[in-house]
Amino acid sequence: MATPLTADRLVAALRAEGVTVREVSGWRTNNRNHKGAWGPVNGVIVHHTVTGPGTDVVGLVYRGHSALPGPLATGCITKDGVVHLTGNGRANHAGGGDPDVLAAVIAESYEARPPAPHEHDGSAGAVDGNSRFYGWECENEGDGRDPWPRVQYNAMVKATAAVCRAHGWGAKSAIGHLEWSDWKPDPRGFDMKDFRSDLTACLRLQAGVWPGQQEDEEEDGMKLSDQVPVGDWVKKQWPDDAGLQDGKISVTTALGSGYAHARRAADNTTQLIAQVAALTAAVGKLAEGAGLDAAQIQAAAAAGARAALAELGEALTGGAV
């Protein structure tokens, strides 16, 4: 049982988590508390807005539309990662949902996912979610193809962490609308299981410390899990157990292997330089004894070393993944 956060506490919690907060004018008195209970609160529901570019999505979430009066959520999280606060209290976002899901959220008793919902708004066994859940409406077309910019996704995790941390809840207090109601598809484009993993990582740290999912996980549209072909040179060098399948490896394996090759190359080069130095010294001594021109022989040995190193470098880079 938790008493809803006051507007000031919510704002403070969000700021402490490091999100950019915009208080939409009038949000502190914008709610549906005259239509039903607000609290006790038990969790956070994440939604997508089903809006594209050019929509006043914040205004829509604040005011609602002809079929559904606003506020449509506690806040609207736009693609630029800003959390626009639109409602302080009961909001029209969750609707009716499954009581077994509510029980699992309250107890935080489930594993990767709460039990599949079998109720929806208006169904006989549904319970009122608008009294129990904060809601984040997150700007996205909801077609499964519209991307979730990293800055927005990170803001969604942090904003949810702000509420969970303020109430002493874990990540299992956060669910997607599709986990609450059996006729809702949102949010689409990421998995709530992964969202809760990120939320757990965020909550393990002090507020404001979680760095967020980083952009460098993708390079030129390539994901670490992608399979990429490897060249013949690499195939020859490849250890049997390195995960090479049909001539392809994952980017992660390739990067790890590239690092191992680079380490070996560096070790070999160090060894070679030492050998050449010893050889140069030995040839110098020999030249003295034989009455040859030591400077000429040393210069020849040094040139030989440069040629050997250049050849080694070519062999190593020629087979780069």
Ligand SMILES: [Zn+2]
């Ligand atoms: Zn929804």
